[in-house]
Amino acid sequence: MRDPLSKVIKGIKPSGIRKFFDIASEMEDVISLGVGEPDFDTPWHIRDEGIYSLERGRTFYTSNTGLIELREEIAAYLKRRIGVEYDAKNEIMVTVGGSEGIDVAMRAMLDPGDEVLIPQPSYVSYEPCCVLAGGKPVIIELKNEDEFRLTAAQVEAAVTEKTKLLILPFPNNPTGAIMERSDLEAVAEVVKKHDLYVLSDEIYSELSYKGDHVSITQIPGMRERTVLINGFSKAYAMTGWRLGYACAPEIILKQMLKIHQFAIMCAPTTSQYAAVEALKNGDKDVAEMREAYDQRRRFLMERFRNMGLKCFEPYGAFYVFPCIKEFGMSSEDFAMRFVEEEHVAVVPGTAFGDCGEGFLRISYAYSIDNLRAAMDRMESFLGKLRNKA
Amino acid sequence: MLREQILRNIEKDARADLHELAVRLGSTDEEVLNELQKMEEEGVICGYHTMIDWEKTELESVTALIEVRATLQRGQGFDRIAERIYNYPEVKSVYLISGGYDLLVTLEGKSIKEVSAFVSDKLSTLDSVLSTATHFILKKYKDHGTIMAKKPKDERQVITP
Numbered sequence: 001m002r003d004p005l006s007k008v009i010k011g012i013k014p015s016g017i018r019k020f021f022d023i024a025s026e027m028e029d030v031i032s033l034g035v036g037e038p039d040f041d042t043p044w045h046i047r048d049e050g051i052y053s054l055e056r057g058r059t060f061y062t063s064n065t066g067l068i069e070l071r072e073e074i075a076a077y078l079k080r081r082i083g084v085e086y087d088a089k090n091e092i093m094v095t096v097g098g099s100e101g102i103d104v105a106m107r108a109m110l111d112p113g114d115e116v117l118i119p120q121p122s123y124v125s126y127e128p129c130c131v132l133a134g135g136k137p138v139i140i141e142l143k144n145e146d147e148f149r150l151t152a153a154q155v156e157a158a159v160t161e162k163t164k165l166l167i168l169p170f171p172n173n174p175t176g177a178i179m180e181r182s183d184l185e186a187v188a189e190v191v192k193k194h195d196l197y198v199l200s201d202e203i204y205s206e207l208s209y210k211g212d213h214v215s216i217t218q219i220p221g222m223r224e225r226t227v228l229i230n231g232f233s234k235a236y237a238m239t240g241w242r243l244g245y246a247c248a249p250e251i252i253l254k255q256m257l258k259i260h261q262f263a264i265m266c267a268p269t270t271s272q273y274a275a276v277e278a279l280k281n282g283d284k285d286v287a288e289m290r291e292a293y294d295q296r297r298r299f300l301m302e303r304f305r306n307m308g309l310k311c312f313e314p315y316g317a318f319y320v321f322p323c324i325k326e327f328g329m330s331s332e333d334f335a336m337r338f339v340e341e342e343h344v345a346v347v348p349g350t351a352f353g354d355c356g357e358g359f360l361r362i363s364y365a366y367s368i369d370n371l372r373a374a375m376d377r378m379e380s381f382l383g384k385l386r387n388k389a
Numbered sequence: 390m391l392r393e394q395i396l397r398n399i400e401k402d403a404r405a406d407l408h409e410l411a412v413r414l415g416s417t418d419e420e421v422l423n424e425l426q427k428m429e430e431e432g433v434i435c436g437y438h439t440m441i442d443w444e445k446t447e448l449e450s451v452t453a454l455i456e457v458r459a460t461l462q463r464g465q466g467f468d469r470i471a472e473r474i475y476n477y478p479e480v481k482s483v484y485l486i487s488g489g490y491d492l493l494v495t496l497e498g499k500s501i502k503e504v505s506a507f508v509s510d511k512l513s514t515l516d517s518v519l520s521t522a523t524h525f526i527l528k529k530y531k532d533h534g535t536i537m538a539k540k541p542k543d544e545r546q547v548i549t550p
Contacts, residue, residue: 018549024547034548124550173550257425293396293528327494345548352550 001202010129016351022336024345031374032366036173038237038318039365040292042274043285046236050274055287058269062173064261066094066245067272073279074245076267081205082215090250093244093257094267094275098203098231100260101246103129105199105227106165108255109134114164119150120353120359121321122189123201133365138163141355144323147312148177152186159190168216174352174361176297178316181214182362198226203244206235208285209294210315217247234272234317235286236278241271264356284291295317296364296371303375305325307382318365321349325358328383335360342377393423396433399425401534416518442537444529450497452481453504453527455512457492458519467491470517479507490522498517501525 015087017034024030041047056161063114065071086092095101110116112134118126119140127277130137140158155166168187172177179187185236191198199218205213217223244267248257278285300320304311311322323332331348340344347363349356366369394414402419411421428434443450459470467485474494481495494512498504507521513535529537 015550017550021546031548032543032547036549037545039545102465137550143506294415295398298415299409299413347548347550 006311007384008131012131015124015168017347018349020339020345023340026340027339027343030339030343030345031370031377033364033371033374034345034347035363035365037239037365038205038234038289039367040062040237040289042236042241043282044279044375045281046238046274046278046314049277050241053273054271055261058273061093061367062266062269062272063244064257064266065092066130066267067269067276070094070247070272073276074247077279078247081362082213082218084215084217086247087250088386091253092245092247093253094245095262096164096244096264096267096270097230097233097239097242098201098229098244099125100264101227101231101244102199102201103124103132103258104259104263105146105229105246105248105252106130106133106135107251107259109165109197109199109227110135111164113162115160115162117155117158117163117166117196119136119154119167119169119268120360121148121172121174121349121356122167122352123173124352126169126201135165136162137352139355141353142172142175142177144312144359147314148172148321149179149183150187151183152190153191155187159194159196163194163196165199166191168198168200169247169388170200170202171208173188173204173317174214174319174347174349174356175321175359176314176316176319177312177321178208178210179214179216180210182217184216188216188222191225192221196225198222199229200226200307201229203229203231204234204320205230207290207293207318208316209290209297232275235289236275236282238271238274238278241268241274243267243271243275287311293364296366296368299371300362300367300375303379307375307379309378309382318363320362320364321359322362323359327382331357331360338378338381342381344374344377344381391420392428395421395424396428399434399437419423440528440533449499451499451501452529453495453496453498453508454523454526455496455508456486456490456522457494457512458490458521459492459515460517460519462517470515474512475517477507477511486517538547 024032069091074092074126075086075088078086106129114135115138116130116135116139117140119142127137138158140154185276200216202215217226217228227246227248229246232238304322309322311320314320331350335346335348347361349359349361398410408418411418462469472482474480479496479498483499484493484495496504508521514519
């Protein structure tokens, strides 16, 4: 029989977290700090609106771009939160999670051989999506000493004449790093100088603990060369609703919409109605969840300090990214022993790029009680490792 | 802001460790302790209670909500009649209510008989009480913001990117 598969897809590695998933999900008393989604339920008034839309029999397709009511709420939200204006009719489309936006944007913008600058450690889908779109990933290794921020010098050093797109994944999964205005301004200079475009994945924008999140679209001259990705998963604890959105200048969005309309048709209708409610009346919920995450973040940092575990202070998302190089083990070995001996599941930094070696991603989308128990186990584990050395 | 956050935390967990609370709020032990003491003095914090699901114990207990209609007393409003009622230790709370009746009284007793006796002997016989309507609580689903049913296990996937 002929090989049924494409060479491109065979060349893509499966996600690196599968192994831990299999081990951890079989254990009885495992404490997992490995989850990349909120522990909160979607606020009730938002769920209720979804249920109501079902009761009313709103079980039809929406327009390809999404409910106009929702797009208008998204436009109002962006204006209110980052002060950037998007035209609800022509510059916003509702997607199936932020993930779809990432995929569609790259497919709409890349020609074979175009180079895409991908800072790592970062979310697992940029690199494969780039490859599937025919682009060539060029990895920029973010550094612990820069607090895992992207520097203008790093972008400058990676640019070639084939570079077309820069991925900007901040606040960052897995490191929790953020980019402040001055960081973005410096990067924006390089982007403009080389006439690049930016795919800014701001799905964690509401989870920023050092002042309000700054979007690259706020930097003069950047809105017209940026595809902004955001969504409801992290801010409103709506991961399972699969709902995100992409905002871009009409010339780009129009083409993205073609892919979306042929591949997806439209985002789930129930989710869209619920999301309208989220944007209209959800600011208070977001603020409460942000405060809860921030408290857990401070709690973990203090526990790390007391354990003598090195970790830069992250100000975004719900992850901390401690350094375990002192133990002379690979991230994967560390994580494997940690789950086997102490029954705590964390994700090795290498799941998010080779340069994540020597680090762990620890999620704090868990209750304080859960985190406290996990940190007690971690403390005893580190004690064991150090005594042996 | 610190005050509000302290209250929001200890409202849910009065036994929160002082140092841990300070860390979580990005404050210091002294500041948090200070604020707690001030709030106790000011009566913002009026006590620290334990939430008990009496139904899970062997002890017999019933809770009743009693609507009370009362006559206003000159110069005193409802304060005097409220005081007469809240002084009974078996009375858990007394609220002045807008609407069809005046006071809402919650009462805890060992049995329906005991509660009935209280209502007929003590409450109804008060001069300014015009009428009462007693409702027994059959099941508590949520109390003080806490859902009584056991939390379902974390149903998220153990590890996700």
